[in-house]
Amino acid sequence: MDARTQEFLGYVQDGGQVEATDWLPDEYRQKLIKFIEMHANSELMGVLPEREWILKAPTLQRKLALTAKVQDEVGHAQLIYRVAEDLGKPRDEMFADLISGKAKFHNVFHYPTKTWGDVGVIAWLVDAAAIISQKALLKCSYAPYARIMKKICWEESFHILHGRDVILALMTGTDAQRELVQEALNRWWGPLMQFHGNPIPREEDPMFVWRIKSQGNEEARQQFLEGYVPQIWELGLTVPDPNLRRTDDGVWEYSEPDWAELKSVVTGHGPRSQDRLAFRARFLEQEQWVRDAIAA
Amino acid sequence: MIFEVFRQEKKGQAFAHAGSVEAPDAAFADAWAREQYGRRGESEALWLVPRTSIHAITEWADEFDLKYRRVDGYSIKSRLAEARERASAKSSGA
Amino acid sequence: MSGVGSTEPQGHAGLAGVSRTKAERAQQLLSLADDELILGWRDSEWTGIAPTLEEDVAFSSIAQNEIGHARALYELAAVELGTDADALAFDRAPDDYRCAPLVELHLLEWAHTIARRYLYEEADRVRIEALMRSDDTELAGLAAKIDREETYHRLHAELWAARLRDEPRFRSAVEELWPYALGVLEPELRPELARRVGLEVVPAQERGAHTPELAELWDEMTEVRRSIPGAQW
Numbered sequence: 001m002d003a004r005t006q007e008f009l010g011y012v013q014d015g016g017q018v019e020a021t022d023w024l025p026d027e028y029r030q031k032l033i034k035f036i037e038m039h040a041n042s043e044l045m046g047v048l049p050e051r052e053w054i055l056k057a058p059t060l061q062r063k064l065a066l067t068a069k070v071q072d073e074v075g076h077a078q079l080i081y082r083v084a085e086d087l088g089k090p091r092d093e094m095f096a097d098l099i100s101g102k103a104k105f106h107n108v109f110h111y112p113t114k115t116w117g118d119v120g121v122i123a124w125l126v127d128a129a130a131i132i133s134q135k136a137l138l139k140c141s142y143a144p145y146a147r148i149m150k151k152i153c154w155e156e157s158f159h160i161l162h163g164r165d166v167i168l169a170l171m172t173g174t175d176a177q178r179e180l181v182q183e184a185l186n187r188w189w190g191p192l193m194q195f196h197g198n199p200i201p202r203e204e205d206p207m208f209v210w211r212i213k214s215q216g217n218e219e220a221r222q223q224f225l226e227g228y229v230p231q232i233w234e235l236g237l238t239v240p241d242p243n244l245r246r247t248d249d250g251v252w253e254y255s256e257p258d259w260a261e262l263k264s265v266v267t268g269h270g271p272r273s274q275d276r277l278a279f280r281a282r283f284l285e286q287e288q289w290v291r292d293a294i295a296a
Numbered sequence: 297m298i299f300e301v302f303r304q305e306k307k308g309q310a311f312a313h314a315g316s317v318e319a320p321d322a323a324f325a326d327a328w329a330r331e332q333y334g335r336r337g338e339s340e341a342l343w344l345v346p347r348t349s350i351h352a353i354t355e356w357a358d359e360f361d362l363k364y365r366r367v368d369g370y371s372i373k374s375r376l377a378e379a380r381e382r383a384s385a386k387s388s389g390a
Numbered sequence: 391m392s393g394v395g396s397t398e399p400q401g402h403a404g405l406a407g408v409s410r411t412k413a414e415r416a417q418q419l420l421s422l423a424d425d426e427l428i429l430g431w432r433d434s435e436w437t438g439i440a441p442t443l444e445e446d447v448a449f450s451s452i453a454q455n456e457i458g459h460a461r462a463l464y465e466l467a468a469v470e471l472g473t474d475a476d477a478l479a480f481d482r483a484p485d486d487y488r489c490a491p492l493v494e495l496h497l498l499e500w501a502h503t504i505a506r507r508y509l510y511e512e513a514d515r516v517r518i519e520a521l522m523r524s525d526d527t528e529l530a531g532l533a534a535k536i537d538r539e540e541t542y543h544r545l546h547a548e549l550w551a552a553r554l555r556d557e558p559r560f561r562s563a564v565e566e567l568w569p570y571a572l573g574v575l576e577p578e579l580r581p582e583l584a585r586r587v588g589l590e591v592v593p594a595q596e597r598g599a600h601t602p603e604l605a606e607l608w609d610e611m612t613e614v615r616r617s618i619p620g621a622q623w
Contacts, residue, residue, distance in 0.1 A: 021354065047438035054434050058615035058623040059476045060461045063434070064454055070437050071450035075332055078443035082316055091318075116614045116623070148315060166623075173621050283439040290441035290500050294320045294553055317444050320553075327546050328444035331451045 012141035012211045019143050020086045028210050032142055033087050034103075035212055040080035041098045041105035043073050048276045049113045050122065058116065065162045069123065072155045079148040086144065099281045101268045106130075108191050110270025117180030120170055121188050123163025125228060129195045131156050132223050136215035145212075171235050178236075185232070186240045193241075193254065194262040196220040225252040299325040300350060301333055302343040311343055322346075415526070416470040417488060420478065421597065422517075423463035424489035425574065427479055428604070429510060430456030431611060432493065433503075441500055452507075452543055459536050466528065480615050484600060484608040491595045492570035494604040501554065505563035508551040509571035511544050512587055516579050570595040 001009070005025040008018075018024060024032070050070050057063035081091055097103035108126050113119070134153055140146040170177040202208040202216030215223075225244075229252070232239055243255045268274065299322070303314035314333055319325035325344050333339050363369025410418075433453035440446035464475035471478070492510065497503050518540065521533035554560035571587075572580050572594035584591045615623070 021352070044438075044443075051435075051438045053614075054437060055431065055610050056614045058480070058612075058621075060457060060464075060479055062623055064457055064461075067434050067437060067450060067454050067457070071335075071447055071454070074438055074443060074446045074450070078317070078332065078447065079315055081443065082318070085318075086316075116617075147313075151314070169623055173623075174618055176618055177621060280439075287439075287441040287500050289557075289559075293557055294324065318442075319444060323549055324444075327542075327549055328448050330542070331448040332444065335447075335451050 009210070013209075015139070015211075017141055017143040017146065029087065031206050031210065032145075032212060033084055033089055035207060036080060036084045036087070036145060037089065037094055037097075038104050038106070040077050040084060040094065041103055042109060043077035043080060044098070045105040045109040045276060045280070047073050047077075048279060049109060049111070049272070050119070052113065053116065053119045056116075062166070065165075066119065069159050069162055072159065076152050076155070079151065080145075083142075083144050083148060095284060099277055099284070101277070104266050107194055107262055107265045107270070108188075109276070110265045110268075110273045111187075111191055112272050114187070115180050115184060116166075117170065117177075117182075117184035118188070120163060120166040120181060121184040123159055124167045125163075125185075125188065125192055125232075126195075127156060127159050127163055128228055129192055129220075129224050131160070132220050132227075133196065133213070136213045136220065139211075139214050141211040167235070171237075181235075182237055185237055189240050190258060190261070191265075192224075193221070193257040194259070194265075196224065198257075198259050198262075222252055225254070226250070297321070297325075298347040299329065299344045300347055301329050302345065303333055303339050304341040304343075305339060307340050309340075311341070314342075316347065317344075410526075412470050415529075416467050419463050419467035419470070419529070421488040421490075423460045423467060423478070424487045425493050425514075426456045426463065427460035428487070428489045428607065429493040429506075430454070430460060431607065432495075432497070433507075435498060436503065448546060452546060455539050455543065459539070462532055462535075466532065480612050484605045487600070487604065487608075488597065489600075489604070490570070490574045490597045491599070491601050492567065492574055494601045494607065495567075495570070496603050496607070501557065501559040502563045502567070504547070504550045504554060505560060505567050507543070508547040509564065509567055509587070510574065511540065511547045513571050513574040513583050514540065515544065516582050516586070517575060520579060565589075569593060573597055 004023075005027070008023075008025055008028070012018070047070050050066065050073070054063060054066050054070060057066050081094060084094060085091055094103065098105070108122075108129075113122070131153065134149055134156065137149045138146055138153065140149065167181060170181050197217040199218035199221070200216070202219065205216055207213045208216055225246075229239065229244065229246075241255050243253060246252050264270070265273065268277070297320065298316050298318055300316050301314045302311040304311045317325055317329050317332060319328055322344065329342055329344055333342055430453050433449065433456060436446070437450045437453070438446065440449050460479065461475050464478045468474050468478055492506065495502075495506070497506055515537075518533050518537050522530050522537065524530045524533070551560075568587075568589055569592055572583065572591065573596050575583055577594075580591050580594065
């Protein structure tokens with residue numbers, strides 16, 4: 001590592017932040033763009049499983065709340081893509097890389113949603129897992145990204161309330177409704193446990209080393225378990241992992257997540273990966289004339 | 297075109313940079329920034345400025361260390377302590 | 391200029407001295423509410439797939455506003471009919487909806503979507519202006535509230551209509567949807583709409599008969615709700 005890069009590394013490890021116009025080491029810039037791009041892609045692809053349920057929402061209030069939630073996610077995609085664009089990668093290129101599979105998006109958005117129970121579980125637990133990761137970006141060494149995280153985290157707080165409300169309505173409803181939640185939880189637990197990534201020590205995680213994020217993968221997963229397993233249990237739901245338990249030291253133990261599944265899914269082999277990308281590609285192509293018309 | 301968005305959260309507060317939108321012109325930027333930065337009624341006002349109109353200043357020369365221009369350039373505390381001491385010595389009779 | 395004086399078109403809402411039955415009032419409220427619900431439902435389908443991310447966010451706000459208007463109108467009707475807004479929105483059979491065919495069409499293509507937004511906003515504006523003059527003070531008050539929120543919808547529709555004015559696919563979409571747009575309004579209000587849009591009055595696609603698309607929409611819209619009738623969600 002050359003001296004200037006070493007100095008930069010020391011600066012960010014001391015809590016220093018940089019702007020779009022500052023000198024950035026190549027390695028930092030590349031890793032940053034890749035990380036931010038994956039985040040933006042995830043917000044954009046995360047819209048697709050949820051928007052089906054906007055159309056099927058069973059009350060006017062739920063329809064409004066779910067539309068607003070998904071709208072926020074599109075808004076987050078806009079904020080995050082803009083940050084990546086200012087780092088030098090054009091939006092069109094990012095969309096092309098997403099469609100071709102060159103760029104990735106988070107595992108949870110490669111899975112199907114089957115019932116209204118999924119709507120609740122996603123807003124309650126999947127969003128919770130995402131918020132933990134997002135909070136770890138609030139002090140990102142790259143300041144433009146840190147700043148948009150503030151708006152993103154504020155908007156996510158509405159999503160948590162919505163998710164909780166959907167789940168509680170189901171859990172205080174009929175037996176069939178409670179069963180919707182348990183069944184959805186059974187399907188989502190595996191992907192949730194994989195979501196924060198394999199437990200690479202944070203000193204070996206470039207995202208932490210460069211202070212892009214302030215927390216390692218396992219730390220995030222522990223935070224999720226600590227916050228949400230008690231909530232799951234207090235509702236009388238069971239977690240489909242017989243080895244899940246909290247030790248006296250406050251550490252959660254659990255069955256080894258399926259890392260092979262995670263790898264396979266994020267490389268585009270998830271149950272819905274290809275058809276969601278195709279859906280996105282279809283509308284990008286179909287509406288290209290609109291972007292051309294307004295640019296003229 | 298990129299439009300920078302400055303946001304005033306409450307009346308009387310300063311406008312702070314909140315992000316940017318890509319739009320073909322000011323009319324589209326208006327229509328879009330309104331919703332991206334105001335749909336929850338969270339902004340009192342917005343300023344939209346084409347990025348090309350922003351003139352940034354990020355470098356400064358401070359070679360001669362003119363401390364009097366900064367608050368930390370004055371040693372008020374020690375002199376005040378000394379002045380008070382003198383005043384009390386005088387009033388308690390020399 | 392919009393008509394003033396004795397030639398001014400008066401909708402049902404403006405017929406002074408003619409008292410409407412509760413049933414007639416409820417039916418009028420349902421027509422208005424159903425238009426806003428179904429159009430809002432159609433517009434919400436663009437969430438996540440609009441031509442640009444910035445437009446996606448803006449368009450979703452419009453869809454939510456429409457659902458909000460529908461809800462307020464259903465709530466008024468619910469009082470007349472002794473039920474609640476969700477029951478009116480979701481629990482009627484497709485044939486019992488009173489929406490205009492314009493809002494039922496599945497138009498998941500931008501030129502048609504904007505053409506519909508533009509025509510609907512023009513028609514709705516004529517209708518709202520009549521409602522704001524109504525003796526029915528409760529409905530007139532709600533119309534005024536809706537009118538204020540529509541300012542953004544009109545700004546948005548006009549922006550796009552101006553931008554796409556010379557696009558052949560937009561112009562042909564407007565022509566195609568014009569008879570449907572006329573069908574949103576009572577006959578006496580149609581000349582005013584025609585004047586504002588700059589097209590001739592033609593035979594309208596009337597309210598009353600539903601397109602097959604409404605039944606498909608209804609199936610999807612009510613799928614979860616029907617899965618456990620009477621449940622709280």
